[in-house]
Amino acid sequence: MSKYHDKRELAPRDIVTRAIYNEMQNKHSSNMFLNASIIDKQKLLMRFPTISEHCLKSGIDITSSPIPIAPAAHYFMGGIKAEVNGKTSIKNLYAIGETASTGLHGANRLASNSLLECVACAYELADYLSFANLETPNIIDDRIMNTINLYSNPISDCDYDIKTLKDNLKSLMWDSAGIIRCEDKLLKALDKLNIMNRDFRRERKCRNTDEYEYRNMLTIAQLIVTAALERKESRGAHSRSDYTNISEIATHSTSSIKNAKEFSYA
Ligand SMILES: Cc1cc2nc3c(=O)[nH]c(=O)nc-3n(C[C@H](O)[C@H](O)[C@H](O)COP(=O)(O)OP(=O)(O)OC[C@H]3O[C@@H](n4cnc5c(N)ncnc54)[C@H](O)[C@@H]3O)c2cc1C
Known part of the structure; x- marks a missing residue:
């Protein structure tokens, strides 16, 4: 990554993604490698239990071997326009999480912001609904x-x-x-x-x-x-x-x- 950004692996997500993609194209390769073995073994296993277990099933011990990686596309940062409490322009239709466009994201979706959004907006919506009048008219027009x-x-x-x-x-x-x-x-x-x-x-x-x-x-x-x-x-x-x-x-x-x-x- 030092070829692409002075923050190397900690560069913004889109820059790291394009760098990996570019190297894969140049080398006609289906993946690059992430070396996590410099991180303390116990810390690595504790912080990434699912990934380490998954890799081990495929014969890769991430504490000592590089992990094959490939980028995934974030096709768009958008969704149903919604307020932070999930309200949309349609009465009684609420949108939270990945499906909602709340303005909380920029041109990248940053690590953990999306999950935080799910938790925060769900809380706001539950709070709003607990005081809202949820009665709907009994007539189907x-x-x-x-x-x-x-x-x-x-x-x-x-x-x-x-x-x-x-x-x-x-x-x-x-x-x-x-x-x-x-x-x-x-x-x-x-x-x-x-x-x-x-x-x-x-x-x-x-x-x-x-x-x-x-x-x-x-x-x-x-x-x-x-x-x-x-x-x-x-x-x-x-x-x-x-x-x-x-x-x-x-x-x-x-x-x-x-x-x-x-x-x-x-
Ligand atoms: C490759 C990748 C990497 C990511 N990395 C990060 C990260 O590092 N940090 C971070 O914070 N976020 C990350 N995200 C984003 C984060 O995972 C999502 O924003 C979050 O999971 C969205 O949660 P959600 O509950 O809104 O939607 P989802 O997790 O998509 O849940 C929606 C659920 O609704 C179900 N469903 C769909 N249609 C119907 C239907 N008609 N009837 C009933 N059920 C239905 C689906 O099966 C699914 O279970 C990443 C996403 C991807 C794809």
Whole structure:
């Protein structure tokens, strides 16, 4: 890491991620190594019991051998816009944790901030709900009934190999919207996503949880790619090879929300 940052392994997360990724590309390797053996053995085992046990099962003693590592992509720092107590713009819909966009994160999600967010926001929401009036009207209006009927319509008998579809989607996102992004690849990904969406004929009702999950994954993937295309700058985990600097004028994108509506299945 000394090639990349004077703080070496303690550099910001996106910098370490890109450094690992870059070295893997240059060396045509599927992983790099993390050497933790300089840390006191007892301390290492006490602080990382799950990782050390997991590695040992694969024959790696992390107290004496380097650990094979590879980066994971943080595809976006966002989610449902929510207040710190989980309130959203929809009455009685609350969002906390990974699903929420509370403004607590910057361009990186820093180690342990996310878990702290889950605990702090859950506490705030529980506190809020304990004093809130949770009564809901007992009437189901026509609009809700129409939606229920629409989504209960019979569906075609077509069977899908959801595992393969999900794997293809994951590969597409990793290759096109992963650690390093550029317009060309993002545009191609958007085209492919539109085709994948068109081919998956579940506009209304799905047949099982896997199908609903895949449909949701397609929606999220399209939102991520659209937002990544619009953010013409590099900032934290969002790294564009065609726009390498931080832009002074870049702000939160709203058109991805507009596109979400265009992409909706209703
Ligand atoms: C590779 C990686 C590394 C990370 N490193 C760190 C770190 O170092 N420090 C840190 O603080 N955070 C880290 N995070 C982030 C942290 O793990 C998450 O922010 C946190 O786990 C989110 O918790 P959550 O309960 O909000 O969501 P999740 O843990 O995603 O839980 C959501 C649950 O809901 C379930 N679910 C989904 N859909 C449905 C449905 N329709 N019906 C019922 N259940 C459903 C899911 O199966 C899941 O169990 C990391 C994340 C990743 C992916």
